[in-house]
Amino acid sequence: MSILVYIFKKAEINLKKEFNSKCYEKTDPVSVLSYQSYDEKTAKAALQRLLSPLGILEKISEGSRVVIKANLVSAMKPDEAATTHPTLLVALCEMLIERGCEVVVGDSPGGLYNSVFVGRVYNATGMHAVERVGARLNSDFSQREAEFPEGKVLHSFTYTGYLDNADLIINFAKLKSHGMMGMSCAAKNMFGTVPGVIKPEYHFRFPRYEDFADMIVDLDEYFHPILSIADAVVGMEGNGPTAGTPRQIGCLLASHNPHNLDLLASKILGFAREELPILNAAYLRGMTPGSPEELEVIGSTDGLCLSDFERVVERRSLAFAGDGKSPIKRLFSKIAGAILKTRPVLKKSLCVGCGICRDICPAKAIVIKNKKAVIDRKSCIRCFCCQEFCPKSAMKVHRTALASLFHRKKR
Ligand code: SF4
Ligand code: SF4
Secondary structure, three states, rough: OHHHHHHHHHHHHHHHHHHHOOOOOOOEEEEEEOOOOOOOOOOHHHHHHHHHOOOHHHOOOOOOOEEEOOOOOOOOOHHOOOOOOOOHHHHHHHHHHHOOOOEEEEEEEOOOOOOHHHHHHHHHHHHHHHHHHHHHOOOOEEEEEEEEOHHHHOEEEEHHHHHHHHOOOEEEEEEEEEOOEEOOOOHHHHHOOOOOOHHHHHHOOOOOOHHHHHHHHHHHHHHHOOEEEEEEEEEEEEEOOOOOOEEEEEEEEEOOOHHHHHHHHHHHHOOOHHHHHHHHHHHHHHOOOOOOOHOOOOOOOOOOOOOOOOOOOOOHHHHHHHOOHHHHHHHHHHHHHHHHHHEEEEHHOOOOOOHHHHHHOOOOEEEEOEEEEEEOOEEEEEEEHHHHOOOOOEEEEEEHHHHHHHHHHHH
């Protein structure tokens, strides 16, 4: 082996080591850029401005196979703000292809994981646009089993096989409110590595929000995207992650560390870290600082922070969640959780009795009677899959009058 080949190989090994290190650092910087539109003419320049200070794309070598894990949660149009916008994905694909990479864009939406179902999602979300610049849409719908003894709660799991063909994964999320986890952004986006029909099982396996959050953090650790980006140009507020309202947020975020990215996103939306179980889990595991003020931020959030972002109603009083160590805080958390509990309720006039919620419910808590969904409250584990996947937005997150009063006061 010539000395040049040896040096090249060694550099490549070091790069892989750096990218695949199973540890996100609290000190990983987050880049933020004010950006207001999905203008095809400016999207690439905006992404370049966002990403170049991080210096991550520059380290990707020619010939690398890159998977962009987008958020394609459902067959919804780009302007419904549930999915990563195609204009941004096209711009990122172009940048990677210019570097000599092979690029595949994929995700596993809720529902069947096959070419027909996912094909419909590609059509609706405008994903075929990436093919125009030479990227491919994933067409491998195989499933694989992983063993992950290092995981905190997730030691074995099923995942989407196409990820095995990637040298590197880039996570391109959408910033939204979320029924179960409060906010959906970079870390939560990696739940899409689990095939759609299997996702409800994970809600059943991890019914406690804290465990579900740790499971997501484990997935992030296992797949370890080298770069996370969030499309927060137009996000979703209210009944998210699929049935909310588009909301102009006006920025792009990026970091090597998905939790640091989420911490800055939480500041923009007005969440405290303790209100977001995934972020809190990452904090307790030492992967992200306790507050956004401790982050190294490249760019400025001036003018971006929203004081009136409409949340999905909270699941319990996370203000009492604390760090999980104090017995008094834990007791308060339990009591508040019971009093302020939220649950899915059906808006009957919108329900068409299609049965999607019944089929997806991991607790088998839904039956269809007289062409309307009926929930068995005792069986319901409040995973909000029915709310997430109802195509008619007929399932809403409901909170008690006491919970409404509490949250109004808190804000
Ligand atoms: S609630 Fe939604 S998913 Fe369930 S049956 Fe009604 S329309 Fe279908
Ligand atoms: S009824 Fe809805 S919230 Fe309750 S377990 Fe079923 S899918 Fe989850």
